[in-house]
Amino acid sequence: MQKYTTIKLKLKAILLLGILFLSSCKTKSNHGEALQKQDPWKNLKQIEQAIKEPFFRTANYNVIAYGAVSDGKTFCTESFKKAILACSKDGGGRVVVPKGKYLTGAIHLEDNVNLHLEEGAEILFSTNPEDYPMVHTSFEGMELMNYSPLIYAFNKKNIAITGKGILNGQANQTNWWPWKGSTSEGHDYGYRDGMPSQKDKLNLPVLMDMAQTDVPVEKRIFGKGHYLRPNFVEPFGCTNVLIKDVKIINAPFWILHPIKCTNVIVDGVNIESHGPNNDGCDPEYSKNVLIKNCTFNTGDDCIAIKAGRDNEGRKVAIMSENIIVRDCKMIDGHGGVVIGSEMSAGVKNVYVENCTMDSPNLDRAIRIKTNSRRGGVVDGVYVRNLTVGKVKEAVLKINLHYAIYGDQTGTFIPKVKNVILENITVKDGGKFAILADGIESSPIENVTFKNVKIDKVEENFSLKHVSNIQIIDTYINNKKIDKAN
Structure with a gap:
């Protein structure tokens, strides 16, 4: 009897160790996921390695x-x-x-x-x-x-x-x-x-x-x-x-428009065009796009990431994802790096780093624009090491009520979440540091300013329906700001 009791105790011990091991693995996994969310830039290298430059024979x-x-x-x-x-x-x-x-x-x-x-x-x-x-x-x-x-x-x-x-x-x-x-x-x-x-x-x-x-x-x-x-x-x-x-x-119109493309590199391109709707580069329904070393001097947004309009975008259902913007110079333009307004299929994983923006005609540095006819999700806009001279309206603008063609309200409620700006310096921030207008049933989620310095701003924040906004090591008009209020 004692022999069987000993075996049972040993089995229980082995089972307990197994449970503790699995629990430990799960804890480590959750911890890893948390760290990954804390540092989304860890994915950048893997994304960039997937972008293949075309090869041509020597002829x-x-x-x-x-x-x-x-x-x-x-x-x-x-x-x-x-x-x-x-x-x-x-x-x-x-x-x-x-x-x-x-x-x-x-x-x-x-x-x-x-x-x-x-x-x-x-x-x-x-x-x-x-x-x-x-x-x-x-x-x-x-x-x-x-x-x-x-x-x-x-x-x-x-x-x-x-x-x-x-x-x-x-x-x-x-x-x-x-x-x-x-x-x-x-x-x-x-x-x-x-x-x-x-x-x-x-x-x-x-x-x-x-x-x-x-x-x-x-x-x-x-x-x-x-x-x-x-x-x-x-x-x-x-x-x-x-x-x-x-x-x-x-x-005539949009300048560089890769649509439904995979593996796109735009490198060292100089764009000067001030016509109507003269966006510099509009990746749409595209995956793995690298835009680097470019100069944009345009009549509309310098870079505008798209994903289809309304019903059509939802039907095509190809997200624009893994977009990298690096070492670019934005001069004139409505926005430096913009998402929308055509983004119904969704946009995720946008990385912007080491860029400069400076013009009295530049309206916003980073902008997301959409509405309830568009629907769609914008998840993951990560910006770091940005030097801005002057913007007219806002350093960051997120508008979920954007409309230029009459009534743009509908039942397809958009979602914008996980927008992080870090290591940002702005000499003349215009009207707002952050101008964000969400929807009551779909608040803008998880906006972070970290190590941001903005001078000459009329008003720090204008926020409607924004959930979980973090202000870390941020100075506006030479005053440290700890929270958005």
Whole structure:
């Protein structure tokens, strides 16, 4: 009997040790998860390692050899097309654009092609809409058949635009910009009463209705006779994309628009374009995007992360995630790094570090904008080592009631959470350090300012429906602030 009792005691001891071991593992796991949440930057290296730069074979295809003439007057569309097709057919390489000016319509990239502009090369894009054939593209978070983007790639792999040359969209108050249909904040984009514009009832309002009612994309036919401006550079559904070193000026609409892409690198690009809706870079429904060493001097947001509009975004349901912005300079623009307003499919894991922003025309440094028609979730916006000269309105603005097209209320309540700004210095903070306007049933959650120094702010905070805001080692107008009140 004693023997059996001893065995039972031993079994109980072994069982107890097992329970203690599992409990210990679980505690360590929970502790690890807590540490991970405390330091979301631990994920950055792993995300960056997943972003693959395209590789190209060593072969050059000079557009001059395919009939291009560098006088800025001779149309070179067919020459670019022939060189690109030959390069791709042979297995890829560089399509080289030598020094000089080249007039062309739309350029469509193929697999394994690097469009390379040598220093002194400038591609002048035609201002005639008829030089941009109908393609499957997107306008403000809604897919459609419309004028081709100036540079376009659809479902391609391993593509690039590189070199020290210039891409000139030639948009101005006479070409493309008047289609916006109005002046904006004192800017004259060339529109006059009676001119056609995107606001006409057969243009943007029709597209919005089509997207909301699930009209198939192939039946959303715009282009000729309509006035929706094309994007400048749009890789659509592409994998392994590189845009490096080029200068981009005078864009009709959004400038860099990778949509439904995976593994995108934008490196050393210099953007100067002050037209309407001239966002610098708009990753949409895209994963693993690295934007670094760039200069943005734009007529709208410098970087605006998108994920579809309303019903369409929810239907596509591809989050924009793992977006890294590093070592960039933001000059003019409505916002430095912005999420929305088209973000219905959701955005997560946005990392911004080592950037500078400085302009009397820069409205906000970091901005999230959405509404209850959009729905969607923004989870994880992490910003560190940011140096800001001047912003007009706010260092951080989060608005869950954003609206520019009339009533934007609905039943799809958005959620914004986990926004951290640390190691931030601002010389002139404008009206607010933080301007946050949430929804009562969906408060903005977990906003942190850590080691932040902001001078010349009119008011520290304007907060509505914000839950768990932490202010740590933060000085506003030379006064230490311990809590948001």
